[in-house]
Amino acid sequence: DITGFQPGTTLPAVTFLKAPGFMDGHAQYSDPVLEQHFIVQVANTVMTSKYWKDTAIIVLYDDSDGWYDHVYPPLVNASALGALPASSDALTGAGQCGVPLAGAVLGRCGYGPRLPLLVISPFARRNYVDHTVADQTSVLRFIEDNFELGRIDPAAGNSVAAGGSFDQVAGSIGSLFDFRSEERRVGK
Helix, strand or coil, rough: CCCCCCCCCCCCCCCCCCCHHHCCCCCCCCCCCHHHHHHHHHCCCCCCCCCCHHEEEECCCCCCCCCCCCCCCCCCCCCCHHHCCCCCCCEEEEEEEECCCCCCCCCCCCCCCCCCCECCCCEEEECCCCCCCCHHHHHHHHHHHHCCCCCHHHHHHHCCCCCCCHHHHCCCCHHHHHHCCCHCCCCH
């Protein structure tokens, strides 16, 4: 329950919240009004807390819920599992995930349908729509860059095909922010 922080509550530098199933926006079993209620409740609670001036709320959607899109996504990791029944690589049909490199990690064809990514923050650029290709691991990359952590699996180098995390190739969401503005620094 995120109805309010108790006195003395501290939050870690990075916190992940997931709505309960009936509020998560999934088309089969969730109510979109309840989904919006959850997002508004979280945003209002954080925005009225002492943490707001240093916070970015990033709203992501489940990648299985994009049941339609008129633009075919870029192929970022070829995989050969598309020919198998019930494959995780059959976005557009069996066998349509490219030709993987030798030694590639299979079952990671992507990207899928486009989904919204929303930033709520005193540092968010106002009235701005970014057209950078990003994915859910772009948020991981933002956290790694913001806290100077390096990549989650530097041993894999820059190769998703060699088993590296997609944060290795994820588009940056940095353009969604303006960290220079003094007005934004104080959370106005």
